[in-house]
Amino acid sequence: MPSCSDIAGTSFYVLTLLTKQKDVRTGFPPIYLLPTHIDPDQLPELQSQIPSLTYDIGEAEVVLGKISKKQRALFELRRLKIATEEVHGEGSSHPPPAKRRRLSSNDALPVDVSSTASDGDDDQPKKGVVQVVKLSWFTDSVSRGEILPLDDYLVYRGHRLSDQHTKAIPPHSADIPRSAKEDPREPPTAKRDTLPRGHSLDPHHTMTAAPLKRPALIQETTSEHEIKKHLPPIPNFLHTRYSCQRPTLSDPPNSAFLEQLKEIRTTRALLGDNVGVRAYSTCIAAVAAYPYLLSHRGEVDHLPGCGAKITSLFQEWKTNGCVEEVEKAKLDAQLSVLRLFYEIWGVGETTAQEFYKRGWRDLDDIVEYGWDQLSRVQQIGVKYYDEFLLRIPRAEVKSIADVILEHASRIRTGYEMVIVGGYRRGKSQSGDVDVVVSHRDPAATLFFIDKLADALAHSGHITHILAISTRNSERGQAPLPWKGEGRQPGSGFDTLDKALVVWQDPEWDKSAAARNPNPHRRVDIIIAPWKTVGCAVVGWTSATTFQRDLRRYCKTEKRLKFDSSGVRSRTDGSWVDLETGPDGAPAPDMLTAEQRVFKGLGLEWRPPEERNTG
Template sequence: MTLDFPVIFLLSTHLGSEELQQLEDQIPTLTYDINEAEVVLGKVFRKERALFELRRLKLDTTEVAPAERSPTPSPRPSKRIRLSTPALSVLGSSDIESDTCSEGEIQRRLIGPKKPVDPTVKVVKLAWFTKSIEAGEVLPMTEYIVYEGRKIPKEKPKPRPEPEDIMRRALADASSSPSRPRSSYGHSGNSHKRTTYDTHPVVPSKRPPPLLHQTTSEHDIDEHLPPIPAYLHTTYSCQRPSPIHPPNEAFIEELLKIRTARTLMGDKIGVRAYSSAIATVTAYPYEIQTPSEVARLPGCGAKIAGLFQEFKETGFLFEAREDETDPKLAVLKQFYEIWGVGEGTAREFYNKGWRDLDDIIEHGWNSLIRVQQIGVKYYDEFLIKIPRKEVEQISEVILAHANKIRKGFEMVIVGGYRRGKKESGDVDVILSHRDEEATAGFVERIVISLENDKYITHTLSLTTKNTERGQVPVAWKGSMSKVPGTGFDTLDKALVVWQEPGNKKNLHRRVDIIISPWKTAGCAVLGWTSGTTFQRDLRRYCKKEKNLKFDSSGVRSRVDGSWVDLESDGKGNPAPDMLTAERRIFDKLGLEWRPPEERCTN
C-alpha cells in the first residue's frame, strides 16, 4: 500500500549517490520543484542549516511560530501523481519540464484541476520518512520539524509559452528549406559542423530565451521520424550501444560542460539527470535534426529539446560557457582539474579565499595532502593527454617488469584507451596471474621494481586490501563485513607518477596499476574499462534485476553476501583469458555483449 505522504522535496546534501537514488525510488510524492513542496526532507538538524538550504534553492520564507504550526499537512486529493518524475523529466530544480506536455495538462488529464501550492513548507529530518516507512504509516512529524516557514510569493514572471504553442506560431510564418539526409553510425561520425563553436564565439552577456520554433521542412521531417530503437526504452545504459563518436557528438560535448558546471556547484540531482540525458543522446543512432526529435527521447524532454534548439542556432550552449562569464565557476574548474581534488575540495579551497594555484601554494601548501601537492606541482603536465602509442609503451614496460619478477603475468590496458580514445588522461592497466599466490602482495613488488629503474617518481597511493583478506572475495554484509579491507572495489592497486627515465624534460604521467586474482579478473576488466554512466547503471541493473552487488573486485549476492562466480564455465573451470571472463559476465547477467567501443557513456 502506498503511504499518503505530503509532497516532498529531497535535499541531496550529505547523501551518497546510491542512498539518494534509493530514497527517490521510495518517495511516492517526490517533486523536483521546491516551490511545490510541503515538506523538504533531508539530513538537516539545525534551523540555521535549514534556512541556508532554502536560500540556496531560492525559496524565500518567513518563519512560522511554533504555536502557529499545523501538526499535519493540508489535505490533498486521494489520487496523486509524482509531480516531477524521472520518467517524465530528467533535470532537477527549476529545469524540470514534462516530456510531452505541460504540468498543467498532466494535472487536467489525470487528477483534474491543479491543487493550490501549500503556502507553508516544513524542513523535516530524514528520520521521519524512514521511520514512517518502517511503521507502515505516515507518522506525526512534530518532533522531526527543524524549521517551518511561510513561502513568500515571488513576482509573477511573464507566462512561459508552451512548446506546442511556439511550434504552432512558428509554423504559421515558417519558410521552407531543403531537408538534410539522415545518417546513422558509420556514416555521420563527426559530421555535425560547429562553425560558431570552432571560431570561439563571443558569449552574450545575457542568455537569450529559448524558442522552439520549427520550419516547414522540420515539420515534414517530424512526420517521418525513424522509430526509437528498442534498447533506448530501457533505463540502463549498460544495455545500449554507446559509441565513442556518436552522430550527435558536438551537442553531447556541450551537455558535458553543463554537467561539469553542475558537479562543481554540488547539484547531485542535476548531475545525474544530465548524465542520463547524455547517455540517451549518445545511444541515439541518428543525427538529430529538430527539437521535437529530442523531446521524444526517453530521459530528455522539453529542457534538452530547448538546449538543442539553442545549439542548432548558435553552435554552442550559453550555459556551457559559464566558466567564461562566471569568475567563481572558472576558479572551481581550475581547482577541480588538480589531481587529487574533487568537487567538494574545490569548493572548500574557494571558500578559503583562494583564487588560483599561487594562492594554494602561498597560503595552503602545508594543509594539502601529498596527492594534492603532487597534483599542483605537475598541474600543467597532467593536463596534457597521453597518445595511444605512449600508453602502449608504458604498459609494455609494466608487463615486462611483472614477468621479470614472476613469469606468467597477463595484462589488459583498460580505461579510455580500451574504449578507443586517441588520447588518454592517464594509463590504467590490470595485471593478473593464473596462480593466485602470485597476485598476493604483488603490487608492492612491482612498484619497487619500477622505482628502482627510475620509471616511478612518486607513489601516491598503494593499497593491499585484497591481499590483507587472503584474496577472498569480500561479502558485502554478514559475518565477513568486519574483515579489514572491505568496501567498494577492494583490489590491490597503486596510483603512481611515471616519467620515462633518461631525460628530465620527459613529461610526468599518471599511471594506475591494478592487480586482480584470476577468478575475478573479468569483473576488474569490465569495471575499469566501461564509461562512468555504464558502470553506474551496471551496478543498478545488478541490484534491481538480479539482486546482486557488482564492483571491480567481484559479484556478491545481496541475499547472503556470498561470492557469485560468473567467470568460470559450467564445470567450474576458470576462463582461458581475462577477456573471455569479461564476456561470460555479460552472458550470465543476461546482458547483450557490448564491446568496449560501445561503452563510452562519459
C-alpha cells in the same frame, strides 16, 4: 512505498467513488504528478485516478512524486523551473490536525491541509507555497477511505520565488588519496596569470553575468509536425533504463552538442550540485548512444533522461550554435578559479571551494600561502599540474603497459595484462594509463602490488607513489563482503590491490638535455585474482556512467552487489561466481572472463568500444 501495481488494486474503488462527484476538485487541491520512477505503462492509469490532477506546475499546490528525499524534490522543482526557498519553522511545529473525514460515495474528497497552514484557523496551504509529498499519501488515503494529513508524507515545503535562480546543493566531501611513500620535490615556481584577489567564496554563488532569459514558448507548426513524422525511430536499445544495456561509441554523431552538456555538468560539479551531475550524466549517456544526427527537438524529448530542459538546450544550441549557460560560465571569474583548482589531481569540488574561500585565486597562491596545508598528493598534483593535463597518445600508453608487464614477468613468469580505461574503449588519447594485471595462480597475485611497484620505482619509471592498497590481499583475495543495505558508504568503486603512481620514462638523450624532458604521467596498476579478473576488467574498462548503471542494474534487477573484486548476493551475502565455466574450469583468458560476467548478469555483450557513455 506502494508501487504502481499496488495502486492498480484500488482503481475500481477510486473510479467508482470519483465518478459520483459533481466537482471532484473541491476535495483535493490542485496536484501535479511527477513521472519520476513511475513505470510509463502505468502512468496514464495513475493520472486518471487523481481527481484534481493539473498538468500546469504553476497552479499546483501539491506535487506528488515517487520520491522520498528533499534533495531529489529540489532537483525536480528546479527541472520544472520552480524556484523556491524552504519554509523554516512552519513545517516543524503544527497545530493538531483536523479530524479526518471518512469518505463516502456522497462526499467529495477533501484534503486535510491544516498541517500546512501558517496558523491554526487556516485550512488551506499558505499562498505561494509548494509542497512535494510522497505518492503513498494519495494511495494510502484511497486505500483507507479517508484523507490523511500531509505531514507524515511531506518531502519538502517551500515558498515560490519570482526569480528563477536556485541555491546550490551543499557539496559532499572529496575523496583524496592519503597513502604515499615519498615527499614531493621542491614546489613549482612558474608564475601564471592571476585573477583579482580579495574575494571570498559565496556559498550561494550565481554567475556574474546577467541571469538567463526564460526560453520562449516553442510552437510547433504544421510543417514541423510533418518533419516529426519522418524522423528516424528511436532504436529499441534506447528504450532501456540503464546505459549498460546500450551500445555507445567513442565518436557519436552528436559530439558537438554533447560537449555543451558536459560543460554544464562540470559547472554543476563545481557548485556541488551532485543531483544535477547525475541527471546530466544520464542524459549525456542517452544522447551519446543515439546513432543519428539530431535534427529536431522531438528526437531529444524521446530519449531516456532527456526532458524539457535538455530539449530546450538543444533547441538553443541548434538555433544559436551555442548554449548561453555555457558561454556565461566561461566568463564567470569564480567558476574559472574553481575549475583551475578542480583539475589539480587529488582535489575535488569541496576542496576546490575551500581553496577559494581562503582567498586563493591561482596555483601561485596555493604555493605561496598554503603549500604546507596541502596533503602530499595535492602537492604533487600542483607540481605536475600542466603535465598531468597533457593527453597521452595510444602508442605511449602501449609502451608504458609493456614496461609494466615486462617487470612483472621478471619477478615471475605467467602474468597476463590488459590495458583498460579509455585506451580499451578506442580513445585516440588518454588522460592516464590503467592496466589490470593477473595470474592464474592465486599465490602470484597475493600482495604482488608491493613487489611490482618497488621494482618499477628502482628502475626509475615510478617517480612518486600517490597511493597503494593491498585491501584485496588482506582479506584473502575474496570479493568485497556484502554488509547489507544499511552499510556505510565509502568503499569506493572497487577494493582491488592497486598502486596509483606518477610515471616518467627514464630514458632520454642526455647530450641534448641535462634534465629528463619526458612528461610525468598518471598510471594506475591494478592487480586482480584470476577467479574474478573478468569483473575487474569490466569495472576498469567501462566509462563512469556505464559503471554506475551497471551497479544500479545489478542492485535493482538482480539483487546483486557488483564490485570490481567480484559479485555478491544482496540476499545472503554469498559470492556469485560468474566466471567459472560449466565444466568447472576457470576462464581461458581475460576476454572470456569478461564476456562471462555480461552473460551471468543477463546483459547483452558490449565490446569496450561500445561503453563510451561520457
